[in-house]
Amino acid sequence: MALNEELVAPAAEALANPYLDGPYAPRHDEVTVSDLPVLEGALPRDLDGVYVRNGPNPQFPPLGRYHWFDGDGMLHAVHFENGRATYRNRYVRTKELEAERAAGTALWRGVIEPWDDNPAGDRREKNAANTDVIFHHGNLLATWYRAGKPYAIDPISLETKGVDTFRGTLPCEVSAHAKVDERTEELMFFDYGINAPYMRYGVADPAGEVTHFTGIEMPGPRLPHDMAITEHYSILMDLPLYNDPRAAAAGRFKLFFDRELPSRFAVIPRYGRGDEVRWFEASPAYIYHVVNAWETGDEIVMVACRVAKPSPVTDRENPLAQLLAYLRPEATLHRYRFNLRTGACHEEPLDDVNTEFPAIHQGTMGFPSRWSYQMRLSVDTTMLFDAVMKYDVLTGAKETKTFGPGLFGSELTVVPRPGATSEDDAWLTMFAYNSETQKSEVWVYDAADVMAGPVCRLGLPVRVPLGFHATWVSGERMRAAAEPADD
Ligand SMILES: [Fe+2]
Numbered sequence: 001m002a003l004n005e006e007l008v009a010p011a012a013e014a015l016a017n018p019y020l021d022g023p024y025a026p027r028h029d030e031v032t033v034s035d036l037p038v039l040e041g042a043l044p045r046d047l048d049g050v051y052v053r054n055g056p057n058p059q060f061p062p063l064g065r066y067h068w069f070d071g072d073g074m075l076h077a078v079h080f081e082n083g084r085a086t087y088r089n090r091y092v093r094t095k096e097l098e099a100e101r102a103a104g105t106a107l108w109r110g111v112i113e114p115w116d117d118n119p120a121g122d123r124r125e126k127n128a129a130n131t132d133v134i135f136h137h138g139n140l141l142a143t144w145y146r147a148g149k150p151y152a153i154d155p156i157s158l159e160t161k162g163v164d165t166f167r168g169t170l171p172c173e174v175s176a177h178a179k180v181d182e183r184t185e186e187l188m189f190f191d192y193g194i195n196a197p198y199m200r201y202g203v204a205d206p207a208g209e210v211t212h213f214t215g216i217e218m219p220g221p222r223l224p225h226d227m228a229i230t231e232h233y234s235i236l237m238d239l240p241l242y243n244d245p246r247a248a249a250a251g252r253f254k255l256f257f258d259r260e261l262p263s264r265f266a267v268i269p270r271y272g273r274g275d276e277v278r279w280f281e282a283s284p285a286y287i288y289h290v291v292n293a294w295e296t297g298d299e300i301v302m303v304a305c306r307v308a309k310p311s312p313v314t315d316r317e318n319p320l321a322q323l324l325a326y327l328r329p330e331a332t333l334h335r336y337r338f339n340l341r342t343g344a345c346h347e348e349p350l351d352d353v354n355t356e357f358p359a360i361h362q363g364t365m366g367f368p369s370r371w372s373y374q375m376r377l378s379v380d381t382t383m384l385f386d387a388v389m390k391y392d393v394l395t396g397a398k399e400t401k402t403f404g405p406g407l408f409g410s411e412l413t414v415v416p417r418p419g420a421t422s423e424d425d426a427w428l429t430m431f432a433y434n435s436e437t438q439k440s441e442v443w444v445y446d447a448a449d450v451m452a453g454p455v456c457r458l459g460l461p462v463r464v465p466l467g468f469h470a471t472w473v474s475g476e477r478m479r480a481a482a483e484p485a486d487d
Pocket of ligand 1: 131177
């Protein structure tokens with residue numbers, strides 16, 4: 001097998017790491033702030049629910065080099081109700097974090113350090129539960145990018161309830177991204193690992209019990225990050241970016257992008273077995289995040305942010321540049337079409353702007369949708385979002401609204417308005433970091449008119465460190481989950 005590109009983490013220099021500084025610096029306080037002040041505009045009274053965002057926030061100084069993926073998960077939430085907004089932040093109290101707190105020091109090394117001499121005596125990375133947060137069977141679930149046990153968290157108090165075993169039915173771990181079909185309230189998930197068949201896929205029912213589970217045979221260990229669902233199918237990924245199994249066996253991380261292998265997409269019926277997978281091949285790439293997928297005629301359409309060259313800057317003279325570039329996305333909007341009748345796969349770029357962290361109306365997940373709201377990556381060395389982009393994924397048309405000098409966004413959520421009659425009859429919610437005040441704000445946009453800028457800016461007395469993924473939990477869904485079950 002020809003490996004025409006070898007991606008290796010930089011050598012063990014001691015580096016001042018910008019992901020521990022400025023807008024990324026961890027906070028160690030956990031606060032609740034009621035009645036956030038309106039700085040500009042007016043807070044829509046029909047905003048009813050919780051915007052919650054996960055992200056890395058290391059409790060202790062790292063053992064060796066730190067990667068942004070390593071920090072302990074911290075949730076930051078804004079609870080909107082009756083025209084008032086309350087902010088909370090809480091650590092995800094993982095077992096590993098509790099062990100480190102008991103020891104008073106970090107016990108696990110991060111992704112770019114060897115794990116075989118972890119002081120924890122655990123030859124793997126810490127499940128930091130820092131990556132995504134979703135809502136299912138009445139709980140927030142905090143997930144981790146390398147697949148780990150999900151943590152159940154109360155959506156209002158942000159109290160960690162513990163590892164969610166799905167009532168004892170979860171037979172595997174859960175990857176960074178799992179998908180909720182809001183029409184059936186089912187959760188589709190996968191995990192992956194170093195042992196054959198290398199991927200597993202399952203479905204949990206609305207009560208959070210796993211009702212379907214199967215292995216997906218891959219050619220070897222892979223590092224998929226996301227998946228897609230449609231009304232009747234799930235789509236899983238075999239992408240030619242993977243960790244060298246010899247390095248993994250030695251407790252190291254050595255990433256390859258094999259430009260001679262295709263990207264492969266597994267289309268499986270929602271309740272299908274592994275031997276029912278239909279594979280579709282496309283050009284080599286990596287994909288962090290899917291926008292949406294749906295069925296139309298004989299085809300499945302999938303729109304995603306595609307990384308054509310998942311390669312860090314190979315500047316051996318500048319290990320800091322290497323470290324910063326490591327897994328930094330250079331992604332563009334891309335559309336795939338998988339023809340279930342002919343087996344053909346067609347792909348086409350929709351744009352050439354580096355943009356990521358897509359958000360859609362969650363009720364359209366798996367069904368035809370038009371609008372994707374994404375973050376534009378600035379040209380800075382670290383990962384900063386300097387504009388919101390509204391894409392029409394049917395045509396590739398876009399609107400770009402920059403945040404302004406020194407202002408940086410975070411993944412937003414789409415909040416349908418009560419009685420909404422169109423997909424973009426909605427609010428958008430996000431955190432914005434103001435590098436001048438070194439504080440954060442809560443911004444609300446009208447999804448139908450992002451070019452008008454935020455309709456409301458709320459002040460926060462604290463900084464929300466830049467982070468990863470967010471979700472919206474409507475008051476209606478929270479109240480329904482809090483009601484006792486019929487049986
Ligand atoms: Fe992600």
